[in-house]
Amino acid sequence: MPVGTKGTVKGLTPEDLREVGAGIVLGNTYHLYLRPGSDLIKEAGGLHAFMGWEGPILTDSGGYQVFSLAQTRRISEEGVEFASVYDGSPHVFTPELTTKVQEDLGSDVAMVLDECPPANASREYHEESLRRTARWAYRCKEAHERRDQALFGIVQGGLSPDLREESLGLTVEIGFDGYAVGGLSVGESREEMLEALALTVPRLPAEKPRYFMGIGDPVGILKVIALGVDMFDCVLPTRLARHGAALTRDGRINLKNARYRTDFGPLDPDCSCEACAGYSRAYLAHLVRENELLGHRLVTLHNVRFSVDLCLRARREIGAGRYEQWSRAWISRYEGSDPAGADKLE
C-alpha cells in the first residue's frame, strides 16, 4: 500500500496510482484529523471523494503518529493526550474518537487505536500496554457503526513471545475483520523483528487478512510475505524517491551518483512505468540534482510501480508453488549485484 499521508501519495494523482497498479492506498488519521480536519473531509463526501481516489483506502488509527511524533503525550485508560505536531494544540484520542474519525473519513479499512511502545520498554510496561490496547480495541469495536467499513485489530506485545501470544489471544477473542501486527520496526534489529513476526503471524486466523505495519524495502517485503503476511505499507518507496534513490532489480541506486549523469539508458529496462519508458537515467539524474518537482514525481512513480510489481510477482510465484526458490534468487541478485552508485543503507 503506497502511503498517502495527507490525502495524497506525494506527487501522484489518483490516475498515476491506477497506472502504476496500486490497488489500495493508506491514509493517516492523525494528519487528516488535524489537517484539513476529518469534519471537512466528511463534508466533502469522505476521503475517496476529497482526494479523487475510487479504489480502496486503509486508514491507520493515528496511534503510531501520536507515539512517534508527539513531544508531549499522556496515556490513561481513557485514551491519549498529545500536542499537535503542526501547532502544539492539545488533543485527546480515545478509541471512540479515532473510530468516529475513521468513519468520517470513510475508509474501507479502519484500524483500532493502539499503543506502540518502543522495543526497549520494560516487560512490565509492555504487559500493561498490551492489555490496555486490547481494552481499547474492544471499545473501538463497540463504537464502530459503519457496515461498509472493515475494522482490524492490532497485536502488540513487544519481543517477548508470551506477551505477543497474550496480545494475540486477547485481540482475536474480540474478533475483527483482519489483524495487524504492530509494535515492530520500533528500534529492534531486523532479525528480532522477523523472529517476532514468525511467532505471531501463523497464529492469526488464516481466513482473515494479516497486515504487518511498516515494512517497505523489497527484501523486507519478500521476507514478511514468506511468513504469511498479506498486507504492508511503508513510506520508503516514496520517501526514497524524493531523495533521488530508485529501486531496481540490481539494488537501490542513488541517482545523484556521478555515473548516472551520462547514463542514457532507462532507469530499469524491465520496467514499463512512465519514468522508465520516457526518460533516461541522465535526465532523471539531472532533475534529481536540481531538486526539480518532476524528478520527485517520476522517481516516485517508478518506485511505487516497482514495489507493486514485486508484490504481484510474489503472488504469482506463491500460486505456482515456487515462492521460496524464486524469492531467494531475487534477494540474492538484489543484495549481491552491488552496482556502482548503489546505496544499500537503510
Place this chain on the structure above:
Amino acid sequence: MPVGTKGTVKGLTPEDLREVGAGIVLGNTYHLYLRPGSDLIKEAGGLHAFMGWEGPILTDSGGYQVFSLAQTRRISEEGVEFASVYDGSPHVFTPELTTKVQEDLGSDVAMVLDECPPANASREYHEESLRRTARWAYRCKEAHERRDQALFGIVQGGLSPDLREESLGLTVEIGFDGYAVGGLSVGESREEMLEALALTVPRLPAEKPRYFMGIGDPVGILKVIALGVDMFDCVLPTRLARHGAALTRDGRINLKNARYRTDFGPLDPDCSCEACAGYSRAYLAHLVRENELLGHRLVTLHNVRFSVDLCLRARREIGAGRYEQWSRAWISRYEGSDPAGADKLE
C-alpha cells in the same frame, strides 16, 4: 510559452504540456549550459530528446540571466564574464559561444546574445550598450550554422524612443528570422513599458514573428497582443502556482485564503484542465497549505492551461475582428470582480 528553465516546466511532463495545449516551451541557455551542460544534452540527442518534448523549443541566449543573476560580471567587446549562480565558477559568454551552445541544445528558435541594462542606466550607457548588442547580433548571425534552427535578433535601447529606433534599425539591417523586444520589464513602470513597446513593435517587419520577452500576467498578455506582439514567455503562471495562486477569469486567487478551505466547487468552472475537472478548491487549498507536491503540479497545470486558453481565445477574437472590444471586457472582469481572497499584487 511556458518556461522550462532547467529542461522541465516545473512539475509537468511533456504529456502534461501537450494536454494543456502548450505549443512551444522555452529553455534557458544559461541554466542548461551550467547544469547539466550543453555538451551532455548534445550527447543525449539535444534538448527535445533529453526532456522528451517533441514540440518546438525556443532557447534564450543566456544574456538575461547573466545580467540579472550574476553577482560579478565584466562586459567587453568580446563578450561577458560572469560567475556561475551555482558554484561561483568563472565563465565567459561570447556571441559565438551562446550560438554554439544553442545549436548543441538543438532548439527550434535561438536568440542572439544581448545586454539587458537596467531601465535607470544612463542614456550614454544605453547608447553604447545597444551598439555593442548589435555588433554581437551580427557575430551571432555569422557564427550560426544550423539551417534547421531559426535565429532571432533582439531590440534594446531602454526607454528613449530614438535609441529604440537606432537599435531596431541596426538589428533589422542584419536580418533575422524573427525579432524580440528586450530590455523592458527591468524596473520601469507598466505604462513606460507599454509606451516603449508601442513605439517599437509596429516598426518591426510584419512578416516576421515579434516576441516580447518577459510578460505573463493575463492583463499584460492582452495588452501586448494589442500592440502586435506574437510571442511571449514568463515564469509567472508556473511560479504563482507554486505559491498557491491560481488564475481565474475573475482574477487571481490565493488558495491559502481561509474561504477556500471549505469551497467544494472547482477552481474554475469554465476550465477543463485536470485540476478543475477532478478536484475541489478545498482539496487544492489543503494541498497548497501542506506544501504537497501534487498541489504545485495541479495548480501549475491549471495556470498554464488558463494562459494557453487565453491566447487561443485572443487569436480567435483577432480573426473575427473583435479583439479590442473583447479584450476590454475581459480585462474589466478580471480586474474588477475583486473576489474575496483575490490577490492582485504583481
